[in-house]
Every structure is written in C-alpha cells, then in structure tokens.
Amino acid sequence: MLLKWAGGKSWLTKNYSYIFHSKESLKKSLEGNKSIQFNNYIEPFLGSGAIFKYLKPKNGSILSDINSELICFYNCLKLDPEKLHYITAMHMQKHSKDYYYKIRANHLLEDNIERAARFLYLNRTCYNGIYRVNSKGEFNVPIGDSKRFNASIEEFKTYSEILNNASIVQQDFRESINEARKDDLIYVDPPYVTKSNERTFDMYSANQFNWKDQEELAKILEIKNKEGVHIIVSNINDKDVTNLYLKTNGWNHLALNRANVMSYNADGKKYKEILFRNF
Numbered sequence: 482m483l484l485k486w487a488g489g490k491s492w493l494t495k496n497y498s499y500i501f502h503s504k505e506s507l508k509k510s511l512e513g514n515k516s517i518q519f520n521n522y523i524e525p526f527l528g529s530g531a532i533f534k535y536l537k538p539k540n541g542s543i544l545s546d547i548n549s550e551l552i553c554f555y556n557c558l559k560l561d562p563e564k565l566h567y568i569t570a571m572h573m574q575k576h577s578k579d580y581y582y583k584i585r586a587n588h589l590l591e592d593n594i595e596r597a598a599r600f601l602y603l604n605r606t607c608y609n610g611i612y613r614v615n616s617k618g619e620f621n622v623p624i625g626d627s628k629r630f631n632a633s634i635e636e637f638k639t640y641s642e643i644l645n646n647a648s649i650v651q652q653d654f655r656e657s658i659n660e661a662r663k664d665d666l667i668y669v670d671p672p673y674v675t676k677s678n679e680r681t682f683d684m685y686s687a688n689q690f691n692w693k694d695q696e697e698l699a700k701i702l703e704i705k706n707k708e709g710v711h712i713i714v715s716n717i718n719d720k721d722v723t724n725l726y727l728k729t730n731g732w733n734h735l736a737l738n739r740a741n742v743m744s745y746n747a748d749g750k751k752y753k754e755i756l757f758r759n760f
C-alpha cells in the first residue's frame with residue numbers, strides 16, 4: 482500500500498478475502514476470479530483504499546472520502562504518477578527532523594501535485610501514519626520513526642492504471658451512497674464510534690463522525706439494501722452498532738477475532754471488529 486492509514490483494511494483482504502465472494506461466484510473465484518459479480522463499485526470511506534485495490538473493479542467506481550488532501554493525492558496518482566513519484570522521492574531524500582517540520586508547516590500549497598507529494602511524504606514519515614488536524618484543518622502529527630519509503634515508479638503507475646475507471650471525489654458518505662444502483666457493490670468502513678463513546682477515534686478530518694452519522698449510515702444502507710445493492714460493512718462489535726444492522730431482515734454478520742487498535746469500550750478494553758453483509 483502507498484499510504485499508511487488508521488483502520489486500514491489490508492489485513493481483511495489477507496485473512497478474510499472470502500467475504501468478498503458471493504455464493505454464485507465462488508466457483509469462479511476458485512478459478513481465479515477474485516471478486517463477487519457487481520456493476521459499479523462504491524467506497525465512501527476510502528482511506529488507504531485497501532479493498533478497492535484488492536478487488537480491482539473492472540467497471541466504474543466512485544471512491545470518496547471527506548478528507549480533501551487524501552482525495553487530491555488519489556487524483557494526482559491517477560493523472561500523473563511519475564511526477565508524484567519524483568517529487569515524493571525528492572522529499573524522502575531530504576528527510577530530517579527539521580525538513581519534516583518545515584514541510585508540515587506548508588499548509589497553503591496551491592499546486593495539486595505538490596500538495597499530494599507533501600501529503601504522501603508526511604503520511605510515510607509521521608507518527609504511526611496517523612492523519613490528525615487542528616481546528617483550522619492543519620495537519621499536526623509529530624514526526625515518527627520511519628525514515629524510508631521506497632515504493633517504485635512501477636508501483637505508482639500500476640496503481641494509476643487501476644484508478645483509471647474511478648471517479649475520485651471529496652464528499653460526504655451520504656452523497657456517494659446515494660449514487661449506488663441495483664447490482665452495484667458498496668463497501669463501507671466508517672470511523673468506529675459508538676453511542677456511549679463518540680470520541681473513540683476520529684482524527685481523519687476537522688469534521689467529527691458521530692453516533693448520529695452511524696445511525697444515518699445504517700438507515701441509508703437499508704434503503705439501498707431494498708433497492709438491490711450489494712453491501713459489505715466493517716464496524717466495531719458493539720451491541721448498539723450491531724442493533725443498527727441486525728434489527729432488519731436479510732443482513733448477515735460475521736464477528737471477527739481481531740481487536741481494533743484504536744477503539745476502546747467503557748472498560749478500557751479494545752473492541753473487536755464485525756462485518757455485516759446483505760448477501
């Protein structure tokens with residue numbers, strides 16, 4: 482993956498890839514066709530895009546996130562992977578503590594490729610790959626231990642090709658989900674907040690995702706469920722969250738034996754993860 486992202490789902494594609502297979506396509510998947518059959522693909526909480534990269538959708542995709550710097554990065558990766566690679570490599574060559582804080586302070590870059598390269602450089606060298614901003618929307622994560630980022634130009638170009646059919650937009654999840662039609666696939670991976678702890682972890686943007694958003698998300702997905710859209714949801718295994726999906730018929734769930742690194746319940750224990758699927 483080019484980006485490190487809090488809550489990134491590479492592990493899901495490695496350990497639980499079968500959840501992306503429908504009963505009908507399972508035979509095909511054994512013959513090398515990895516994904517379920519669907520028309521367009523929609524991922525409204527994109528982050529590092531681990532699921533998109535795994536599925537490599539053949540038709541159109543809508544990839545979106547509320548984070549404008551992240552979206553600028555993906556659009557630049559799609560349109561000019563070579564230049565993005567070049568400028569990022571320049572940053573990496575000059576990397577030091579002073580250089581990191583100098584680049585971090587440059588909040589007002591106008592050129593999109595410069596913005597995207599700054600975003601990627603900071604992402605790879607900041608503390609734990611966290612994206613956190615202050616109330617003015619300025620990135621404020623301290624430097625981390627990582628000093629290397631050696632992704633090759635081929636890796637950038639390959640990613641750019643996968644993005645070729647994707648529309649990459651900065652928008653709220655409601656808008657992207659509304660665009661889903663019958664037989665499309667939506668993969669949803671919201672920030673993990675619960676009714677009792679809305680501050681569990683959301684440091685992805687200046688706007689906080691809260692419990693009301695969790696409730697609205699489940700309601701919109703239920704509408705799309707009735708319209709015949711295929712839906713997969715990642716979330717935390719908390720009773721209020723589970724109630725949002727399992728109170729209506731037709732949803733399956735799979736409790737995962739994986740503790741979420743960032744979400745703690747009222748007793749200070751890590752939440753485990755859960756998947757909901759409507760097929």
Ligand SMILES: C[S@@+](CC[C@H](N)C(=O)[O-])C[C@H]1O[C@@H](n2cnc3c(N)ncnc32)[C@H](O)[C@@H]1O
Binds near residue numbers: 491673685689
């Ligand atoms: C758990 S992360 C997604 C991780 C992703 N699945 C991956 O593999 O890296 C949640 C994402 O939701 C985004 N987000 C938060 N609030 C949002 C909103 N209202 N609409 C759309 N995206 C939002 C954050 O910027 C963050 O990238």
